[in-house]
Amino acid sequence: MSPEDLISRSAEKHGRERKNLIPILQDIVRENSYLSEEAMVSVARELDISPAEVYGVATFYSFLDTKPLGKNIIRICKTIICYMHGQDEVIRAIEDRLKIKLGETTPDGEFSFLPTNCIGHCHKGPAMLINDRVYSSLTPETAVRAVEEYI
Amino acid sequence: MDSSTRERRIAEHKKRVNLIFKKCVWDDFLDRALEMSPEDMLEKVKESGLRGRGGAGFPTWLKWKFAREAEADEKYVICNADEGEPGTFKDRAILQEQAGKVLPGMLVCAKVIGAEKGFIYLRGEYAYLLPALSQEVENFNEKIREKGERFSIEIKLGSGAYVCGEETALIESLEGNRGEPRNKPPFPVSEGYLGKPTVVHNVETLVYASIIISEGPECFKSLGTSDSAGAKVFCISGDTDLDEGIYELEMGMTIKEFVELFSDGDIKAVQVGGASGHCVPRKKFADTIIGFEGVPTGGSMVLFNSSRSMYNVLHNYLEFFEEESCGQCTPCRIGCQQLLKGIEAVKSGEKPSEYLDDLVKLAGMMKISAKCGLGQSAANPFISIVEHFREEIMY
Amino acid sequence: MTQKQLRIKINGDTYLMYEGQSVLEACRSAGINIPNLCYLEGVSRRASCGICVVEIEGARTLVRSCVTPIREGIEIFTNTGRVRKARHTNIKLLLANHPRNCLECDKNRQCELQKLSDDLDVRDTSYPKIRKKHYDIDASSPSLTRDHEKCILCARCVEVCSQVQSVDAIEIAERGMEAHVSTFFNKGLDASECVNCGQCLLVCPTGALMAKHETGSVWKAIDEPGRHVVVQAAPAIRAAIGEEFGFEAGMPLTGTLAAALRKMGFDRVFDTQFTADLTIIEEGNELISRIKNKGVLPLITSCSPGWIRFAETFFPKLLPNLSTCKSPQQMFGTLAKTYYAEKMNIDPSKITVVSVMPCTAKKFEARRPEMNSAAEYWRNKGRRLPGGTRDVDSVITTRELADMIRESGIDFARLTGEKFDEPFGISTGAGTIFGATGGVMEAALRTAYAELTGKSLKDLNLKAVRGMGGVREASVDINGLTLKVAVAHGLKNAREVMEQVSKGKSPYHFIEIMTCPGGCIGGGGQPVPATTDVREKRIKAVYSEDESMPLRESHKNPAVIALYDEFLKEPLSGVSHSMLHTEYSRRDLYPGI
């Protein structure tokens, strides 16, 4: 589906009202992993609001990225409880496996590896999300295996 | 306490308190609730002494009363499932296991205030709950439509912003805006979603509300203390040797009792209520009650053993706030940055240790002049950790 | 309707105040000043700065007085230790991330942040600077610059751009410590919907938003031997310049202004009111011709360049409704380098045209590529002017002019009034009222009436189109024709009127639109503060000037009549068209997307 189609379909589905801006942006991110300038301008046109407003809203939310991201997004919890249970080693293991640093995207565009705040699995930390799936009680080994599921 | 004693005690607790996770059939309940008048329901909730489980602890019945009395053509009920407080994961578990009790809670609230539309604002991090939860919601909508009710529920997904758990920020987000908390007054019960009276409740509050309606206020009221009636779901993490994590316990325990149950005893501090809560040091365990009369908590209980650096803990919390602040108001946006930078500067010797006193004053000022709960409570961990673990911050 | 009164206590004293008042307003009416920084009456209730906090009996936290309504029995304390400390701390926090280089700052001595920190006796700035991200100064717009480093995120600019102008070129982007004011994707302002009106910079409490300065190029021209520098001053300048020199708002200072300009060293001191009169003749005839020939109606005025850009961006389909008349500033520029040059026998390439305008958008207008009719005129005569010749060379604002007057060492308050130079110094009251919302309409009606009936209106004061109402309408009977007109100022009001036109539901023949609230007297180049109260006073000054003028109808301006005789022949003639009229084109935002 072309981005234009995706956006007008999504606007059709949710309704062309301001209150549906976020669901529409979420649809785009689900398809394309991030919001391009073009996409945001199209959304602004669909909802008859200014592109600056769309940009203001998008940049407020951590999961509405405005910079290109990889196909698979790994978000690892960086909050203290996971840290207490060895999140460092897990991060290092994933960095080694993907040959990128936390915060980066692999050159082939397959993975982005991002830090995030507590994802609600603290008693089973370290925890991370890959796309919408959660992986908890991670060790360096299980974390790398989880990432490899997506290769 | 040896581990078998602990196991026995925990089992006793579980036996005494089992409201939220008890298996039961909800159809009968719906019928019963639908026969009840809104006044009766309101009265039951009032009698139970239920206060909000999202942190602030506002009396639930009073919120309903305000919204009920507000005149408007439309009203809304919102289930706050944005659970972002570090160390909190009970709402996820409740939605996974007991969505069947959350939805009737929304219906009950809607009946009392006169709403026909409900939303569940589910944090984006929990998107994986969506397939099952949507199914539940669909079935529920169908079921109550058959019973002739006009109420229906819709799920909206968050997009990664802790502050959207704050009820007015949540409403802004639902309206398609940046999640910036609003000025209060007006409160949502008079002007909320789309300017209409709106009641926002934590997931857990809604479950207790439905239990109270179906089983009567007594089952709830008989538990807990006079200020903190009933039970509460606790999320236990950090230096605990139990990885179950979620326990429904009576309100009013001391931290000492708590720590004895859930750890091997080597605990130097407990962070009660998540990053925005208070840090209680060991010497205060015995006389600190968990509840509205002592340290309140939305459920998060994080235990720290003697090997942990409280500097790291505080540093991590402050980074969290600096990032998660919506950024609109001065005390919070810049205050959080200054607190973080400040402890770094003291640690590195760039600033003298007395600078911590300035920072405590700054934190105190944030508490009274930040616009919303985020900036106000960012001061809590700062003040309590600096007070009790000053050496760890300095050296 | 009588408003309900509430009994309240402020610092222990009891007062009766009206329901609906905020704590801040109630205290103000009790004579108690509460410092505030982000609040903007009627526009912004963001309550972000946290400076206006007070204590309320029974409240756990301090309360933001600017957005908290009073209620019966409320007890307010405005001057407790907690309150003072909180205000102090909040200012200190703002200053921590602030450059504090007041000496280099355009806002020096007019800065609300500076004044507040002085008023509140903030002397130490012990918090370290920790702004994380650096953004370069956005100087892409010909009208204004944005400097993130000086921004305190009060969001007044965002609110004005949205609530008053309905442009929404800027928004707050990102969150927490990264929050900042941004255009779409932080592209420069010039690439955005911004219409250059400068209303945002009028309300900016700091130097984060500043007008582009052109004083340097003006001095250079004045200093250059052999250069013939002519200056034109717009109608709205005389109604406001005094404020820069300690006069009460609302004091018209036409003669003083002319004297000051002459003393600064301009070779000729002219009046934009002259071309305002000319605009009325052309536009009035355009209206009559459109009505007679069933042309596109309603006709909409075109002298406000922010409005033009707004129409090009948001209502491109309605561009045929706009009058093709250039604005008085641009008519002046063209004529100065053609008619005037020929008449006075001055080499047009030696002429520099400087405008003093109340408006930041005029800087943009002068740079529009098509605004080079003089060069075109000379090319047709076989003479090439130097490349890049503009009809208007430099545009300075009222504030820039005041800076230059101060720099010249002129004691403005003690000047004796002088007259503008001829021929472009002669004007009528109709030209004067161009400065106020409704003024162009009133001036046009005076002339149209006379054109169609052969006699002047009985009462030249058309009160129906005056005032500060956002959209005002009137109808005038002229020889059996009921001419229906509307006036809108502030682009949000303009948008409303345009949407009606867009739907084909506009009942009007003629619409006046001014970009800025109050019209040009409230322009982005005017002295600050420009509160509604100040704007109203300036408007009064404009109408009192009009009444004091011997001639009050544009068509009676003898210099304009001579101009037609000698040069233009007649209204809407071929020469007029090439000299005084222009065209517009749709403006595609974010091209390439």
Ligand SMILES: Cc1cc2nc3c(=O)[nH]c(=O)nc-3n(C[C@H](O)[C@H](O)[C@H](O)COP(=O)(O)O)c2cc1C
């Ligand atoms: C920064 C911040 C975050 C919050 N996050 C949540 C949350 O994730 N879930 C929640 O139920 N309440 C949260 N709250 C509290 C809500 O504002 C609100 O008080 C609550 O949803 C009311 O529900 P209750 O009456 O059932 O407690 C938060 C408050 C603040 C200030």
Ligand code: SF4
């Ligand atoms: S306290 Fe923080 S989160 Fe709350 S409104 Fe202010 S900046 Fe936003």
Ligand code: SF4
């Ligand atoms: S904005 Fe104000 S305080 Fe800041 S440098 Fe300029 S004059 Fe000084």
Ligand code: SF4
């Ligand atoms: S100049 Fe006018 S249009 Fe441009 S940003 Fe400022 S207020 Fe908005």
Ligand code: SF4
């Ligand atoms: S640019 Fe000026 S008006 Fe806009 S937010 Fe910053 S300080 Fe306020």
Ligand code: FES
């Ligand atoms: S701290 Fe990592 S999931 Fe909560």
Ligand code: FES
């Ligand atoms: S003036 Fe009230 S908060 Fe800024």
